[in-house]
Amino acid sequence: QVQLRQSGPGLVKPSQTLSLTCAISGDSVSSSTSVWNWLRHSPSRGLEWLGRTYYRSKWYNDYAGSVKSRITVSPDTSTNQFSLQLKSVTPEDTAVYYCARDPGYAISIFDIWDQGTMVAVS
């Protein structure tokens, strides 16, 4: 059974970097089929996909245009985790952040999510 468990601070100061980590159990961050994603939800912006990382003989990353200049999603194969770094945060980045798996057996779906972490920028 695949599970994701997120960790990271719930409060970040404006202009600093938001950092979250998602630990994977039951699958591998280096899987040749799975894709590992970050999303967030806020009342003002709704549910928004932020970025992803995946391995297909080499590592790939894709990012949403709205955060492309500030975001890094990276794998950690030694701990089977992937992380989110969002630089220069503002109060607009206050949201519930989710990590999620796209399993690769269909196009563009998220079959496993964590419960989310509320991050406030203040």
Place this chain on the structure above:
Amino acid sequence: QSALTQPPSASGSPGQSVTISCTGTSSDVGRYDYVSWYQHHPGKAPKLIIYDVTKRPSGVPDRFSGSKSGNTASLTVSGLQAEDEADYYCMSNAGKDPYVLGTGTKVTVL
């Protein structure tokens, strides 16, 4: 890429049906049969309930069904139950943009 448009709210009495629309464009919903739907109870992990427009993952009741016509996809919940009260989001592939999400619909069971 703009978000897919959903009605903010929908409601129905227990046992009735409710249908939620998800309107995109010819670049996303209209172009690809890669629409998925998610049920989200606040404080819990969102749950995949429909993918590839009409397919249900194992364990999802057949009360949940999906369809698509042109640029609009729909989710129908038949035989509404109290536990169906939740937020529902659609999502589509849009080529260069792998995940385009809907604005979300809050379903209330009256």
